[in-house]
Amino acid sequence: MRLEHLHLLRQIRVEAPLQNLVAFIKKNKKAAVSAAGLLMLVIGCSVYLLGLVDVTVVADGVVTEVRYWGGSVPKALAAAGVTLVPFDETIPAADSDSNANIKLRDGSVLQVLRAVEMTIAADGTTQTIQTVPGTARTILAKAGITIGEYDRVLPDNDQPVPAGTPIRVVRVEIKEVTAQVAVSPPVEERPDPELERGKVQVLEPGKAGVKEQTVRQVFEDGKLKTKEVIAERIMEQPRQRVVKIGTKPPVYTLTTSRGTFRYSQVATMSASAYCPCKICCGPKANGITKSGKKAGYGVVAVDPKVIPLGTQFYIEGYGPAVAADIGSAIKGNRIDLCFETHQEALNFGRRKIQVYILVVN
Ligand SMILES: [Zn+2]
Structure with missing residues (x-):
């Protein structure tokens, strides 16, 4: 015991006091034993106190200050009464080799990360793993799933994946x-x-x-x-x-009691009737149409924007006709048929009729 004590004393370089101590021991053996014991106690206490660390343990939302000897991660957890279950992790990490666990110094913070269940869908299968929260890419790495250059990972950001959010890997091949x-x-x-x-x-x-x-x-x-x-x-x-x-309009044949006609189009028009009289054509009426043709049976008024003047027709219930006149009220799909007498025009009235546009040559 004494030699070991001396060795320790030499280590802490107390050469001069050592010589005094040796002299003292030689004089008074009993007292020396007591003094050496006291010295050892002081040194022991100092070494112990030097090894004490104050560590903050953060786990499950609770912050615990612990004071313990050494600085190992497991001891800090034990001092804080925190138990790890499989897949939980700490920062700094608790290593399986206890010698490597001396990671905490006075004032260190030990953070405990609890494992949660994460669902991963990749390559046609869905699996559930226990892991501490992290980004999708770090969790996939833990699950041993490799991500190709073009693959897409969802959610693809640098934030930890919230618990309950599945991680999806979309394999992209180009x-x-x-x-x-x-x-x-x-x-x-x-x-x-x-x-x-x-x-x-x-x-x-x-x-x-x-x-x-x-x-x-x-x-x-x-x-x-x-x-x-x-x-x-x-x-x-x-x-x-x-x-x-x-581009030639198709030609159809129409056979009537008035003869056979060749036509390209047939349209249903709203027909009205008039005669060359002053009632029908106004006080200045001279019986001459817009085109210079004398007004009479077979002359019809049209909207020249719809049907060009000179167009020849066969009109059902009227007969052959030519577009030779216009009228202020004759717009669009309207046609005004000229009769020889005012009475005939009145008899015709207004009606919907089929108008065939004839092909002349
Ligand atoms: Zn008239």
Whole structure:
């Protein structure tokens, strides 16, 4: 015991007092033993006091100040009465090697992070793990799920994922596919008044060209999400196609008791009737129409914005007629039929009639 004490005394470099002590021991052995014991007690207390640390433990929303010897993480937890369950973590971390656990100094803060349940959906499966809160990427790393360069992680931010929010990994695959595709030939359309409307006649069939096209395809969890042409190269130019487009109005035939008529259009119009008299045409009426033609049966007034003057008709219940006059009230889909006498005009009144627009030549 004494030698060990001396060794300790030498360590703390008390050379001069040591010589005095040795002399004293030689003189009075009993007293020396007592003095050495006292000295040891003082040194022991000092060493103990030097090793004491005050640590703040933050766990479950509770802040606990603890004073204990050493600085190990488990001892701080024990002093604060905090128990860790599997997957809980601390900052600084509690290592399995107890020698590495001396991490806390006087004034340190030990924070306890409790594990929660997190749901991860990735690669077609959903799993639940216990982990302390963290960003989606850190939690995925703990679950051993690797994230590719283009993969998307939700929620994708630097904030800890709130408990109850599932983490989703969208696998993104990008493919670039090069293929030869047809190039439609440009089409020149030549209107042809000799060809009936609606008919198309091919003059030059043309030929499709060929191009090499590189398409960037983006797949999300194996499903094609977007595609975009990123490069194109013409391998073979297309040859122009030339077609004639018919503009000639179609001609239909109408057979009536008054003869056979060729017409291109038929329309239902609101018809009224008039005669060349001053009642119908006003006090200045001279019986001459807008077009210079004498007013009489077979002359009709139209809205020239709708039907050009000179247009020939066959009008049901009236007969052949020509658009030769206008009238201030004759607008749009209206037609005014001229009769020889005022009585005939009154008899006709107003009615809806079928008007055939005739093809003359
Ligand atoms: Zn009249």
